[in-house]
Amino acid sequence: MSKISGTSHIIDSKDKVSLTKKILYGCGSFADMTFQWTLVAFALAIFNMELGYSAVLVGSVLAITRLWDAITDPLMGSISDNFRSKFGRRRPFIGIGAVCSGIFFIAIWFIPSGMTDTSFFIIFLVLSLLFYTSYTVFTVPLLALGYEMSADIHERTNMMNVRVFANSLNGIFMFSWFFALIHSEFWSGPSEGIRMVGLIFGLVMIVLGIIPALTIKETTKSFVKEQQKVSVIKSVKFTFSSKPFVLLVVAFFMALFAYNTVATAYIYPLRYYVLEDNATLFGKWNGLIESSHHIATVLMLWPIAQLSKKFGKRMVCLLAPIFLVLGSLANFICYVPNEPFLVLIPRFLVASGIAGLFVLVPSMIADIVDFDELKTGTRREGMFGAIFSWVLKLALAIALLINGYIIDGLGVDNTLGINQPEGSMETIILLLAIIPIIGAFFAFYCIYKYPLSEKKMYAIRTELENRRGIN
Numbered sequence: 251m252s253k254i255s256g257t258s259h260i261i262d263s264k265d266k267v268s269l270t271k272k273i274l275y276g277c278g279s280f281a282d283m284t285f286q287w288t289l290v291a292f293a294l295a296i297f298n299m300e301l302g303y304s305a306v307l308v309g310s311v312l313a314i315t316r317l318w319d320a321i322t323d324p325l326m327g328s329i330s331d332n333f334r335s336k337f338g339r340r341r342p343f344i345g346i347g348a349v350c351s352g353i354f355f356i357a358i359w360f361i362p363s364g365m366t367d368t369s370f371f372i373i374f375l376v377l378s379l380l381f382y383t384s385y386t387v388f389t390v391p392l393l394a395l396g397y398e399m400s401a402d403i404h405e406r407t408n409m410m411n412v413r414v415f416a417n418s419l420n421g422i423f424m425f426s427w428f429f430a431l432i433h434s435e436f437w438s439g440p441s442e443g444i445r446m447v448g449l450i451f452g453l454v455m456i457v458l459g460i461i462p463a464l465t466i467k468e469t470t471k472s473f474v475k476e477q478q479k480v481s482v483i484k485s486v487k488f489t490f491s492s493k494p495f496v497l498l499v500v501a502f503f504m505a506l507f508a509y510n511t512v513a514t515a516y517i518y519p520l521r522y523y524v525l526e527d528n529a530t531l532f533g534k535w536n537g538l539i540e541s542s543h544h545i546a547t548v549l550m551l552w553p554i555a556q557l558s559k560k561f562g563k564r565m566v567c568l569l570a571p572i573f574l575v576l577g578s579l580a581n582f583i584c585y586v587p588n589e590p591f592l593v594l595i596p597r598f599l600v601a602s603g604i605a606g607l608f609v610l611v612p613s614m615i616a617d618i619v620d621f622d623e624l625k626t627g628t629r630r631e632g633m634f635g636a637i638f639s640w641v642l643k644l645a646l647a648i649a650l651l652i653n654g655y656i657i658d659g660l661g662v663d664n665t666l667g668i669n670q671p672e673g674s675m676e677t678i679i680l681l682l683a684i685i686p687i688i689g690a691f692f693a694f695y696c697i698y699k700y701p702l703s704e705k706k707m708y709a710i711r712t713e714l715e716n717r718r719g720i721n
Contacts, residue, residue, distance in 0.1 A: 265402035267409060274465045275399070275409070276416035278344065278392050281459035283420035284451055285351050285385050288428055289358065289378070290646050291540070294654070295429050295517055299664050300440050301363040303370050309654030311375045315382045316647035319640050322383050326390040327636025328482035331629075338468025339632070340391035347388025348459025352452040354381035359448025363441060386639070388459060393635035395468065397616040403707050404559055407613040411551045414608050421544030424451070430533035478628065485633045488626050494702050495618050495634065499641045501696035502611050505574060506642060508689020509600065510649035512681040516593070518662055523675040524590050527667040535590045542594045546601035547608075554609050564700050567610040571690035571697070573603030578690070581683040600686070607693075612638065617702055620710050656681070
């Protein structure tokens with residue numbers, strides 16, 4: 251069992267995950283980034299700015315899919331936890347989900363311009379539901395697989411670092427440039443660019459997404475194989491009765507919801523106020539700003555891992571809301587005409603805080619699985635991962651719905667160019683600076699109340715191994 255020697259944490263060899271396995275797992279996480287974030291980040295820019303459809307309709311579809319996820323995510327978590335096969339509990343679903351996600355991801359970007367609002371709404375909704383259902387089949391088992399690849403509390407943090415690093419690598423070199431690429435000279439126009447870039451991204455993600463399903467040998471412990479299967483309703487009840495888990499998901503929801511309520515709206519003051527409606531410059535700077543977010547994330551991964559070993563996960567996680575506050579306040583002074591590089595500052599600060607949440611909250615949830623096993627006698631990584639995944643998607647979708655109403659309510663109209671309604675761009679900047687701070691305060695309080703210290707987790711693991719008969 252892993253132990254502490256002097257002031258350094260030593261990970262037992264049997265708890266270490268090899269570099270090869272981490273890379274293979276990271277391939278799936280690279281694909282996960284595109285599937286999870288592309289529609290969220292670029293739906294307004296593409297379907298509203300480029301194709302002319304209502305921002306409210308776009309946000310409404312994404313919100314409806316989150317209600318659907320409230321059914322499919324827990325169901326997939328329960329199916330994954332209870333599934334038994336010679337290929338493991340997770341891998342078959344990861345492979346099937348990756349292929350189907352890629353197919354429906356591609357189909358979404360083939361929606362043409364010029365449709366009636368009703369036709370667009372129906373087609374976009376149906377394809378989005380099919381896509382997000384497939385994505386659930388892929389991502390819930392993938393996240394659960396990452397939770398269970400090590401029993402050591404700090405190697406779990408390392409695994410979540412791998413997940414976030416792969417996400418960010420995608421963000422730096424691929425995902426962030428989706429909008430810029432559709433304006434490439436290779437295409438006859440943005441409409442063709444949207445279809446072709448969507449096709450290329452989707453095919454690449456299918457290949458990367460199936461790699462962990464085909465290559466990672468999943469070892470299901472004997473005590474897991476023999477455990478009693480738990481119904482989906484009972485499993486959901488068990489999960490939400492876990493106070494440490496509820497505190498973490500509330501913290502995560504509040505931080506992500508408040509930030510994303512206005513986060514994607516930054517494209518409007520960037521384009522129409524800072525860049526004076528220069529579409530080419532907007533595509534480039536939007537890509538650079540999105541990439542800077544992921545560069546900041548990568549730079550934070552090593553400090554997060556090292557500081558969490560020294561001071562504990564909870565203490566380091568408390569820094570995340572503080573960075574969110576600093577980044578939000580920076581918006582007050584960073585939107586200056588013809589100075590787009592200043593917008594990098596708030597994004598960099600916010601990304602540093604979000605990195606802490608995306609690494610440490612899943613790592614702490616993996617610890618909660620041990621705590622839950624002590625209480626219930628079952629290991630349910632799939633269900634915990636499912637609820638966490640749904641909370642993330644719910645926060646993003648409701649935020650985008652509100653975002654759409656904000657843009658519509660301010661009278662922002664892409665046909666007006668730089669002549670947007672008076673005060674609309676200033677109002678968006680003000681909201682960027684204030685609203686995320688509210689969520690950050692709630693997140694800080696919930697993380698502060700999180701009760702599972704490193705000392706408690708070592709005691710829990712010892713008791714679990716004694717119960718299982720493991721020396």
